[in-house]
Amino acid sequence: MNYLLLSLIKTAVVVGVLMHTLAYLQWIERKVIAHVQLRVGPRRVGPHGLLQPLADVIKLITKEGMMPSHVNKVFYLLAPFIAVTFALISISVIPFGPIINVGGVKTGMELTDLNIGILFILGISGMGVYGVALAGWASNNKYALLGGLRSSAQMISYELPMALAIASPLLILNTLSFRQIVEKQSFYYFGFIPNWSIFHSPFPQIFAFLIFVIAAFAETNRVPFDLPEAENELVAGFHTEYSSMKFASFFMAEYANMVTVSCVATLLFLGGWQPPFPVQYGSGYIPVIIHLIAALVCFYHAANPARPFDRITLPVFGVLFLVIAGVFLIPVLQPVLLPLFWFGAKVGAILFVFIWIRATLPRFRYDQLMKFAWLFLFPVAMINLFATSLAVALTAK
């Protein structure tokens, strides 16, 4: 098949899925936080507020794009563009599943299999800070400036422990390509403990994983490290002067970054699309069971509706889950769907932690954040790297 055509199709699929993920990630975040906080979240637009993202997008696009007169126009317009571009680019090297065979065409489930994929992502995410810093500076607003300064300092500081945390599993896996990284995590110890990086011999990378996740929170400006946009101190931080789609770009960049770091964590530490226990023990039936349980929950709540509408909407969702459960049983589709399911489940679990933490924790202070990075996270990452390299060197053949 024509390489160009194949690439175009894959790009369309990835962009479509990514954009919907970003939009609905925000819906999920609002729902989860609402339920933590004894609220119900969006419910008005569509059943259970499912069309809320669409409404938000329409609102943000049709709003007037205000540009204050005191800004530096070039960089003010450039900043959201930089932020969103570099946030979206990194998804291009992330594989979502193994090499599949669709109608005689063999292709990997990613846009491109770069042999230095992980370095590419590190480089690109380092560029993302320019968007925030420029926005803070070009807005010519004191709150925005403080937000931009904080952000630059924070993202640069946390890149270091993040890179060190990434380096140690790479020492064990001995490759920089995401596809090979996942393939090297594919077998099982004693037949059931997965050989993911966090369980990997000779030195389990559980500490590297934790450091990576903490640094990822800081890199993506999420609670408890959301100082650049600390709304109670700096009003809205670096995007105080932005409105309409320019504001939405920053918003999208933040969520795209969240998705990217969750994907990287999954690929590097959690075995990518490998199931948590072998197929011969029935891991292929887990998605079916999960969707069946979801369907049962829907039917149960439809029978005991909390609101009148639930009597109609929840059975529809239940039937939908039943259909999905059935689809997972079709043998032809299983090699495509099962890896996608495991990849999606792991990324989703990490994203859920992001949201959960946001609903629970207070915010760090600026100096405490820096101290945490340089006096705790960085030394621990260093020690972990040394220990890993020592273990790798001692066990080398």
Place this chain on the structure above:
Amino acid sequence: MTKELFEEHVATIPATQEPPASPSAPRRMTLNMGPQHPSTHGVLRIVLELEGEIIIKADPDIGFLHTGIEKECEQKFWQQVVTLTDRVDYLANLSNNLVYALAVEKLLQLEIPPRAQWMRVMLTELSRLNSHLVWLGTHALDIGAMTVFFYCFREREDILRIFEMFSGQRMMTSYIRIGGLALEPPRGWQQAVGKFIRAFPSKVDEYEELLNANPIWLRRTKGVGFISLEDMLDLGITGPMIRAAGVPMDLRKTQPYSSYDKFDFKVATHTDNDVWGRYRVRLTEMRESANIIRQALEGMPDGPWRADSPHVLLPDREKMKTQMEALIYHFKIVTEGFRVPKGEVYQCIESPRGEIGYYIVSDGTSKPYRVHMRTPSFGNLQGLPKMLEGILIADSIAALGSMDFVLGDTDR
């Protein structure tokens, strides 16, 4: 304001960025925080002078919410002023009702029956809980913990329902009037208050579980917002702030009013004198208030719910239909108010924020000659520059929140 006057005024405003004193001195930035800032809890404006993120000078600018309530009091009959006191501190409105009623009753030398006194205690303690819950929620929100806010407002909602049950109003209750209460306590109030008060201590446990052992919360509150005890005494800071400095100053204990001496409760103190100490003091106070409400609920005396003084209090509707005197009293009180003997009085009570005192002068007519309010928020806010200087912007938010001021209370 004419144009010349306006220009003259503009000329006196200093330039936002003054040139540094010497070339080597770091350039300072003047940051205007408020009056529309998410964390100044209303319309407080603070002009901050910053070196980096460190506050060198803090200059609070109050008066954006000035409503002229003190002056307006002089235009109203004595009994009408009660509705104005609600608007002073809208989070602890019953405390303001109570202090005004107590002051006027002192001038009138009215004897309040025990049932009304106990009811007043119970309701002001509920309004103390209301105020502390709003404080805890917004304070935690300022520091970044979103969820506590919603938990606190869940309980606040229950309290507001109780207020609505008593008075028909959720916020501006005006329930405590001169001579007693506005209405007879409604049927079933024991069940409503009892249900709330049985559940409440476990809710406080819930907040403490979220915050007490949270390392980020501890780091953000411990050692932040210190102000020396001498400064506090000089500036007239009262309430939980001075109790957090270790001074057991609580007017409910030291100058008992409205039969507070019949209740068994402890004065919460702490020695840290920082944001953490104030947080601990207020949480302990919430437990003590719940304790007082339970005692009031269990030991509520029987009897009339207002004083027996027909020339001050409106008569019952039933009496008006059968007795001529009642109709005359009603007509007189409604049309020309009642006269209060000549004199002056200062009455203070412990509001959730500290000492609230009303200084009232009567010239013997049916309207007050002067009502001066010594409000705790105004006193506590005087410590702001001392508290903010030398700390980070992020800490200033925690320190501001720990002061628990209400701008309506500050500006009157």
